[in-house]
Amino acid sequence: xxxxxxxxxxxxxxxxxxxxxxxxxxxxxxxxxxxxxxxxxxxxxxxxxxxxxxxxxxxxxxxxxxxxxxxxxxxxxxxxxxxxxxxxxxxxxxxxxxxxxxxxxxxxxxxxxxxxxxxxxxxxxxxxxxxxxxxxxxxxxxxxxxxxxxxxxxxxxxxxxxxxxxxxxxxxxxxxxxxxxxxxxxxxxxxxxxxxxxxxxxxxxxxxxxxxxxxxxxxxxxxxxxxxxxxxxxxxxxxxxxxxxxxxxxxxxxxxxxxxxx
Amino acid sequence: xxxxxxxxxxxxxxxxxxxxxxxxxxxxxxxxxxxxxxxxxxxxxxxxxxxxxxxxxxxxxxxxxxxxxxxxxxxxxxxxxxxxxxxxxxxxxxxxxxxxxxxxxxxxxxxxxxxxxxxxxxxxxxxxxxxxxxxxxxxxxxxxxxxxxxxxxxxxxxxxxxxxxxxxxxxxxxxxxxxxxxxxxxxxxxxxxxxxxxxxxxxxxxxxxxxxxxxxxxxxxxxxxxxxxxxxxxxxxxxxxxxxxxxxxxxxxxxxxxxxxxxxxxxx
Numbered sequence: 001x002x003x004x005x006x007x008x009x010x011x012x013x014x015x016x017x018x019x020x021x022x023x024x025x026x027x028x029x030x031x032x033x034x035x036x037x038x039x040x041x042x043x044x045x046x047x048x049x050x051x052x053x054x055x056x057x058x059x060x061x062x063x064x065x066x067x068x069x070x071x072x073x074x075x076x077x078x079x080x081x082x083x084x085x086x087x088x089x090x091x092x093x094x095x096x097x098x099x100x101x102x103x104x105x106x107x108x109x110x111x112x113x114x115x116x117x118x119x120x121x122x123x124x125x126x127x128x129x130x131x132x133x134x135x136x137x138x139x140x141x142x143x144x145x146x147x148x149x150x151x152x153x154x155x156x157x158x159x160x161x162x163x164x165x166x167x168x169x170x171x172x173x174x175x176x177x178x179x180x181x182x183x184x185x186x187x188x189x190x191x192x193x194x195x196x197x198x199x200x201x202x203x204x205x206x207x208x209x210x211x212x213x214x215x216x217x218x219x220x221x222x223x224x225x226x227x228x229x230x231x232x233x234x235x236x237x238x239x240x241x242x243x244x245x246x247x248x249x250x251x252x253x254x255x256x257x258x259x260x261x262x
Numbered sequence: 263x264x265x266x267x268x269x270x271x272x273x274x275x276x277x278x279x280x281x282x283x284x285x286x287x288x289x290x291x292x293x294x295x296x297x298x299x300x301x302x303x304x305x306x307x308x309x310x311x312x313x314x315x316x317x318x319x320x321x322x323x324x325x326x327x328x329x330x331x332x333x334x335x336x337x338x339x340x341x342x343x344x345x346x347x348x349x350x351x352x353x354x355x356x357x358x359x360x361x362x363x364x365x366x367x368x369x370x371x372x373x374x375x376x377x378x379x380x381x382x383x384x385x386x387x388x389x390x391x392x393x394x395x396x397x398x399x400x401x402x403x404x405x406x407x408x409x410x411x412x413x414x415x416x417x418x419x420x421x422x423x424x425x426x427x428x429x430x431x432x433x434x435x436x437x438x439x440x441x442x443x444x445x446x447x448x449x450x451x452x453x454x455x456x457x458x459x460x461x462x463x464x465x466x467x468x469x470x471x472x473x474x475x476x477x478x479x480x481x482x483x484x485x486x487x488x489x490x491x492x493x494x495x496x497x498x499x500x501x502x503x504x505x506x507x508x509x510x511x512x513x514x515x516x517x518x519x520x521x522x523x524x525x526x527x528x529x530x
Contacts, residue, residue: 162325163355167369167420168345177368181359258359260402 046228051235054228063217068236070213071202074130075244078137079198083191086145090190093146094153094183095175107146115140115201119208133205140201141194148190152183185259188252195248199241272424272456273299273322277331280317280482290481291317295331297475297484299424304450304457306471308464308517314482315460319426322458323349336423345369348417348455352429354409356401362388362412363397369420387415390449407438414449424456431466443469447496464517468510469501476516486516 031048038047046054058064092099093107115136122132156179164178206215214233221229278295281288292314299305307315320326321333324343333340335347343349356365366384375383388397391411401409410430417425431439443466450457461467467474471490478485490509492500500506 157353157355159351159353159355160357162343163349163351163357164368165325165343166323166345166347166349167416168343168372173372178357181357184359256359258400258402260358 044227046231051228051231054232055235058229058232064232064236066212067214067217067233068240070210071206071215071237072240074133074137074205074213075195075198075202077130078134078139078202079141079195081134082138082141082143082194082198083145086142086190086194087149087187090146090149090187091153091175091179091183093150095179100150107143110139111143111147115143115197116204119205123209128209133202133210136205137198137201140197144194144197145187145190148193149183149187152186152190153179155186156182185252185256188248188255192245192248192252195244196241199237199244203237270301271298272301272303272336273297273458274334274337275318275321275331276334278318278321278328278333279330280314280321280326281329292321293481293483295482295484297487299456299458301456302454303472304459304470305473305475306459306461306467307475307477308461308467308513309477309482309485310462310479310517312479312482313477313485314479315477316428317482318477319349319428319458319460322424323347323426325349345373345420346423348420348422348425350410350413350417350425350427350430352432354401354406354413356409356412356416358401361398361400362393362404362415365401365412366416366419368416373420383419384415387419388412390418390452391415391445405438406434407442410434410442411445414446418449418453418455422455424458427457427459429460429462431463432461439463439466444497446470447494451495464510464514465501468506468513469496474509474513476513488513488516 034045035048037043038045038050055064089103093103094100118136118139119132122135126132126135160178160182161174164174169177202213203215203218206213207219210216214237218230218233221227221233275295275297278292279290280292281290283289291312295314295318297318307318309315317326321328322335322340324340324347357368360368363381363384366388367380370380370383385394385397388394391414393408393411393415396404396408396412401412404412413430431442434442447470459467459470468490474488474490476485476488477483488509492505492509
């Protein structure tokens with residue numbers, strides 16, 4: 001068994017190296033194409049070198065850090081608030097039929113409204129400071145996480161619950177020792193989707209009313225025809241989103257190591 | 263105890279009826295079931311799908327209620343599940359996020375046993391089913407047969423009066439199944455419990471049991487009780503003996519011919 005395991009992990013490592021190699025290759029080819037396209041004046045877009053220079057300037061003046069801090073602050077505040085509230089609400093809905101009947105219609109209703117559509121209302125009612133931005137991000141993250149948590153709870157295998165009951169478990173133990181761990185994979189998927197929606201929303205929120213942030217900077221770039229700064233912001237958003245997504249995936253793998261994966 | 267006939271009756275069904283649904287779509291899963299299972303007995307229940315064998319087991323387990331009649335364990339009417347009746351499910355139902363030892367300790371923790379005592383009891387039963395080397399493994403590392411052995415250890419650990427096994431080997435391949443039957447009998451001979459074992463495999467039913475309960479479908483009811491007067495310990499030699507074949511034929515006949523069903527219908 002142990003040798004089988006190490007063999008399979010060696011294979012996984014080799015597979016990983018191969019996919020990393022392909023990833024690097026794909027990246028290099030993509031950048032080269034971009035460079036070729038801009039160098040040959042096939043597009044009005046700035047080339048990689050120009051963008052890199054702009055990156056240096058933005059970092060040098062400290063402006064990039066200010067924007068990153070502002071955007072990440074909003075994303076994290078909205079996302080954490082949304083997730084922290086979504087988990088208990090999702091459990092409540094999954095566990096109690098009455099709670100489900102009362103809450104579900106509202107969730108379903110707000111789920112079909114794009115968070116961006118809430119922005120005008122949020123600005124009018126909450127002003128133009130941080131509150132409306134964090135609120136729309138919160139809403140986006142909350143809705144994804146709540147639906148995932150609730151799905152996780154209702155799809156807990158009935159046999160697990162019966163197995164716990166015949167061993168003498170009452171409701172509270174079943175909930176904490178069976179339902180919570182069994183629905184963890186679903187909840188983490190919900191977090192991941194919620195984080196994605198949070199990033200999508202923060203940029204839009206900053207386009208409308210902000211004095212800093214990556215979305216705000218892009219809009220400034222648009223106003224002054226500063227294409228490199230738009231690129232800098234876009235790339236930064238992509239990289240940050242990717243890093244945060246990987247972090248959630250890492251947590252997911254840690255917390256659900258027990259899952260049988262095919 | 264004196265309320266249920268013979269003093270050493272462990273499980274008693276009295277006129278048990280169970281109906282699922284209501285109105286025209288109502289389905290009588292079990293009707294007029296009268297059955298006594300005695301202390302220390304190994305009883306197998308065999309019958310076509312829809313004969314109510316799993317329903318009967320779930321009623322003893324307290325996972326299903328009765329529509330009429332009563333079910334008693336040790337003279338007490340069953341009102342819900344409890345650790346005095348261990349259940350082993352076909353799908354193993356091990357908690358995948360717990361190791362083998364943590365699974366076995368799950369019920370002991372609920373009984374408020376101290377850590378060192380839990381560990382001692384768990385290790386005893388893990389050894390009894392031959393999983394000592396896998397005590398710290400997660401269920402995903404185990405084969406089907408090993409998973410079921412872990413489930414058996416978990417059920418034994420809380421020291422139940424009766425063991426209820428619902429087609430426990432149904433998902434295993436034929437070879438593993440035979441080995442598991444031998445291992446189960448070995449475990450049972452070391453730590454005797456009253457066992458109610460559901461199966462639709464006639465060979466398995468005869469090989470394991472003191473008595474085979476044959477049930478019929480539509481409505482689910484008791485068809486015949488066949489005594490298996492073969493000595494324990496049982497082995498391959500016995501499995502191939504003419505006495506075994508004779509009882510096996512009798513059970514087969516009762517299951518397939520008299521109950522008017524050639525083939526088990528769809529799974530319940």
